[in-house]
Amino acid sequence: MNALNLIPLAFKKNLDRERMFLLLHGIIGLIVVIIAFNAIMLTTARFVLISHYNKLKNNTYLVNSGLINIQNDVVNINKKISDAEKIQSDFTKLSHLISDAQNLIPNGIIVDFMYIDMKESALRFSGVSNSRETLLQFKNNLETASFIKKLDSPLSNFLDKEDINFRFLADLQKNIYNK
Known part of the structure; x- marks a missing residue:
């Protein structure tokens, strides 16, 4: 098959540049869309992680406050036991x-x-x-x-x-x- 080349050379170079521009434009557009999608995903992940962190912090605070109460109770009981032992050791009938x-x-x-x-x-x-x-x-x-x-x-x-x-x-x- 024979190809006829009826397009002038200057116009042909313009067409090649235009194809190259469209190809680069498409690639850059695709990269921008991927970057935008990643930015949206990272922002959403940030909000989810902040929410999860706040929940964990509140749960940890509740556990720690309960643990502190238990530790205070243990300290009070130990103090009462040591006081009772001291009284019993000094006891005279x-x-x-x-x-x-x-x-x-x-x-x-x-x-x-x-x-x-x-x-x-x-x-x-x-x-x-x-x-x-x-x-x-x-x-x-x-x-x-x-x-x-x-x-x-x-x-x-x-x-x-x-x-x-x-x-x-x-x-x-x-x-x-x-x-």
Whole structure:
């Protein structure tokens, strides 16, 4: 087949340039459309990720606040347990001491005041005795008691014969009534 070339050369070059321009225009247009599509996709993805991040942040805050509440509860419970252990370690059952001290009081002695200080291991008595003999018996009972280490008795306790106001100060044995 023979081809006739009826188009002048200058016009042919214009047509070639126009085809090249249209081809480049199409390629560039396609690239612009792809870039625009990617920009729209990235913008949409950004909004979705921001929304998801905010949801996670709120959920994490709820979990963390719940965790903080639980940790505070655990700390409070541990503090109460340590306080209870401290109280129990320092606990002294005074009812045994009072019962033992009461058994030492003979008839004729009225104890008006009894002070017990377990930290200082001190025991104080004051009261009234109907006679010097009962007061001496009470003093001897206190001196021979197993829970008393030392007894201080002022001489003024024994000056009168009857209706004697007395006071005794005793040092207790350490840790004899603990637990």
